[in-house]
Amino acid sequence: xxTPLLEIEDLCARVADKEIIKGFNxxxxxxxxxxxxxxxxxxxSTLSHVLCGxxxxxxxxxxxxxxxxxxxxxxxxxxxxxGIFLIMQYPVEIPGVPVTxxxxxxxxxxxxxxxxxxxxxxxxxxxxREEGKxxxxxxxxxxxxxNVGFSGGEKKRLEALQLAILKPQFxxxxxxxxxxxxxxxxxxxxxINAERxxxxxxxxxxxxxxxxxxxxxxxVHIYADGHIVASGNKxxxxxxxxxxxxxxxxxx
Amino acid sequence: xGELVQKVExxxxxxxxxxxxxEKGAVFFEKQGLPTAKTEAWKYTRPRDLLADDFILPPxxxxxxxxxxxGEHCTCGHHQREGEDFLLxxxxxxxxxxxxxxxxxxxxxxxxxxxxxxxxYEDDGIRKYLNKSFDMEKNxxxxxxxxxxxxxxxxxxEKNVMLDKPLALxxxxxxxxxxxxxxxxxxxxxxxxxxxxxxxxYNYSGNEKSRYFTNIVNELYIGRHAxxxxxxxxxxxxxxVHIAYNAVKVKGEGRYNGFCLQRGGNLARNETHVSLTEERxxxxxxxxxIMNGWAVIDTTTDVEHLAPYTKSTQLVKGVVGGQAKGVFxxxxxxxxxxxxxxxxxxxxxxxLTDEAEIDVKPELEIYNDDxxxxxxxxxxxxxxxxxxxxxxxxxxxEEAKQxxxxxxxxxxxxxxxxxxxKDWLAAKAKLAK
Numbered sequence: 001x002x003t004p005l006l007e008i009e010d011l012c013a014r015v016a017d018k019e020i021i022k023g024f025n026x027x028x029x030x031x032x033x034x035x036x037x038x039x040x041x042x043x044x045s046t047l048s049h050v051l052c053g054x055x056x057x058x059x060x061x062x063x064x065x066x067x068x069x070x071x072x073x074x075x076x077x078x079x080x081x082x083g084i085f086l087i088m089q090y091p092v093e094i095p096g097v098p099v100t101x102x103x104x105x106x107x108x109x110x111x112x113x114x115x116x117x118x119x120x121x122x123x124x125x126x127x128x129r130e131e132g133k134x135x136x137x138x139x140x141x142x143x144x145x146x147n148v149g150f151s152g153g154e155k156k157r158l159e160a161l162q163l164a165i166l167k168p169q170f171x172x173x174x175x176x177x178x179x180x181x182x183x184x185x186x187x188x189x190x191x192i193n194a195e196r197x198x199x200x201x202x203x204x205x206x207x208x209x210x211x212x213x214x215x216x217x218x219x220v221h222i223y224a225d226g227h228i229v230a231s232g233n234k235x236x237x238x239x240x241x242x243x244x245x246x247x248x249x250x251x252x
Numbered sequence: 253x254g255e256l257v258q259k260v261e262x263x264x265x266x267x268x269x270x271x272x273x274x275e276k277g278a279v280f281f282e283k284q285g286l287p288t289a290k291t292e293a294w295k296y297t298r299p300r301d302l303l304a305d306d307f308i309l310p311p312x313x314x315x316x317x318x319x320x321x322x323g324e325h326c327t328c329g330h331h332q333r334e335g336e337d338f339l340l341x342x343x344x345x346x347x348x349x350x351x352x353x354x355x356x357x358x359x360x361x362x363x364x365x366x367x368x369x370x371x372x373y374e375d376d377g378i379r380k381y382l383n384k385s386f387d388m389e390k391n392x393x394x395x396x397x398x399x400x401x402x403x404x405x406x407x408x409x410e411k412n413v414m415l416d417k418p419l420a421l422x423x424x425x426x427x428x429x430x431x432x433x434x435x436x437x438x439x440x441x442x443x444x445x446x447x448x449x450x451x452x453x454y455n456y457s458g459n460e461k462s463r464y465f466t467n468i469v470n471e472l473y474i475g476r477h478a479x480x481x482x483x484x485x486x487x488x489x490x491x492x493v494h495i496a497y498n499a500v501k502v503k504g505e506g507r508y509n510g511f512c513l514q515r516g517g518n519l520a521r522n523e524t525h526v527s528l529t530e531e532r533x534x535x536x537x538x539x540x541x542i543m544n545g546w547a548v549i550d551t552t553t554d555v556e557h558l559a560p561y562t563k564s565t566q567l568v569k570g571v572v573g574g575q576a577k578g579v580f581x582x583x584x585x586x587x588x589x590x591x592x593x594x595x596x597x598x599x600x601x602x603x604l605t606d607e608a609e610i611d612v613k614p615e616l617e618i619y620n621d622d623x624x625x626x627x628x629x630x631x632x633x634x635x636x637x638x639x640x641x642x643x644x645x646x647x648x649x650e651e652a653k654q655x656x657x658x659x660x661x662x663x664x665x666x667x668x669x670x671x672x673x674k675d676w677l678a679a680k681a682k683l684a685k
Binding site: 052053054055056075076077079080081085086088091092094095096097101102103105106109110113145146162166 | 637638641642656
């Protein structure tokens with residue numbers, strides 16, 4: 001018996017006056033990894049932003065249920081506390097706020113929500129160092145302001161570190177491989193794969209198939225013009241790799 | 253409507269020179285009146301409520317017990333909140349409603365703190381300094397303060413004495429059925445080579461809705477090679493009016509280092525005039541303000557470079573929420589003979605709402621070419637992407653804003669040399685009280 005984690009029905013959303021998501025349907029069950037592939041400009045990032053509650057998008061119709069609750073009524077922080085996590089394509093730089101300070105606030109906000117005791121500074125630093133080590137993150141990097149002066153690889157490692165310590169149930173990876181070289185990709189993918197369990201689920205958004213070699217999905221969906229135009233298993237990604245997106249766009 | 257100049261019996265009325273000075277203060281105040289929109293120095297900050305509020309001086313000592321008539325089941329707020337004590341290591345001087353309550357014992361050798369009126373009676377040197385550092389004709393509130401000259405301190409730090417702990421002037425204010433006004437005068441003298449830290453802390457006890465009017469004039473004289481670190485935290489009740497005037501005279505190679513955090517009051521102004529009177533005198537004036545609601549908080553500075561090789565820097569940063577208004581007026585004056593001087597001034601503000609406002613007026617008056625002088629002003633808003641990034645990691649919106657505000661104020665708080673005071677003020681510079 002599969003337990004649905006995220007149920008998106010007939011979702012339509014727009015930015016200003018432009019319709020970006022048009023009648024999007026998808027159900028993701030616990031334990032599943034879904035990949036969404038699509039050409040640039042199809043609105044893939046918009047989908048990830050809408051699911052995380054980024055301001056600036058207007059939902060014109062449809063519903064999204066997460067663990068049976070109305071996701072669209074929740075503030076971004078509530079979604080995060082309920083276990084939704086977004087690895088951003090372009091992580092934001094925040095001058096003046098050290099990584100450690102920021103992560104301590106985040107970890108404790110989420111622990112408080114789960115009725116777990118807050119971590120004291122020593123426990124927190126220990127956790128951060130251990131998880132950071134696995135990702136090849138230098139302790140000095142944790143003292144620096146969030147993403148300021150970080151290379152593309154360092155930014156993604158920091159995103160992966162957050163994934164590892166915030167322990168979300170549903171992760172969205174928005175072009176997680178952009179800005180990464182092959183070696184860094186391996187490390188980040190390993191951290192992501194470590195979070196795959198029978199209860200956790202993931203949505204991997206990507207333009208290229210290469211990421212899906214490291215993070216192998218259970219299902220692949222082709223996304224174009226605001227909705228899913230084809231679905232299949234991981235072989236569908238290979239098909240795209242060989243033949244491009246044109247065939248799916250024509251079918252429409 | 254009440255008048256601010258009232259006939260009251262003050263201590264020292266048997267001293268003709270003092271009575272004469274008070275009278276002069278009253279005359280100069282009445283000549284100028286309360287500032288209006290046409291008063292250039294008060295263009296953005298109009299002390300509108302002062303006449304409507306019928307302020308009176310606090311009752312005399314013997315009547316004090318009757319100040320709050322509510323008794324045990326107080327409804328007026330007098331007993332609602334204990335004033336917050338100053339908890340850091342310091343020589344503490346306590347005031348309640350503008351009246352001196354207590355001076356720390358065990359002051360180090362070479363440090364004298366006297367009630368102002370006592371110093372006046374003893375006439376042991378204070379007349380050389382009292383009312384000598386500013387012009388009553390141009391400062392209505394300093395003139396009004398002179399009209400009520402009585403409360404305050406005369407502090408002397410003798411030659412080459414270095415204080416091991418700060419002097420903390422802690423003010424607890426409240427008002428009951430009547431709206432009270434307090435006029436305080438501190439004359440502080442650092443002799444040659446002396447070094448001291450002074451903290452002024454204004455906070456309320458009783459009801460947060462207390463209406464009162466605090467009017468402070470500090471006359472600070474810094475001798476040759478002397479150094480004064482002057483910290484202030486203004487956290488008055490939210491309907492209070494707080495007007496402070498700091499007149500600072502710095503002699504050769506002396507140094508004034510001021511930092512003021514303002515968070516309270518309905519209308520508050522901290523004005524600092526520094527005169528660098530001899531070669532290589534230096535001043536640093538830094539300030540931060542954080543506000544909400546309908547408050548107006550004003551930071552006004554005026555630095556006069558009157559001698560060669562003098563130097564001044566200023567960094568003022570504000571965070572303005574609600575429908576509040578932040579005001580910064582900063583003037584740098586460089587006299588013709590003050591060659592090789594350096595003056596730098598920067599004001600920055602973060603506006604949290606569309607209704608929040610800032611008014612900034614920098615003024616440079618430079619009368620010679622051989623100087624380095626700069627000023628700048630910038631304002632901005634919280635970055636929506638940064639806020640979203642933090643919220644997407646589970647951090648609540650208000651907490652996320654506070655983290656960004658902390659980051660914003662960090663550089664100005666870093667200007668505080670004393671680590672304990674820095675930590676204390678950093679913990680107080682919050683959006684929510």
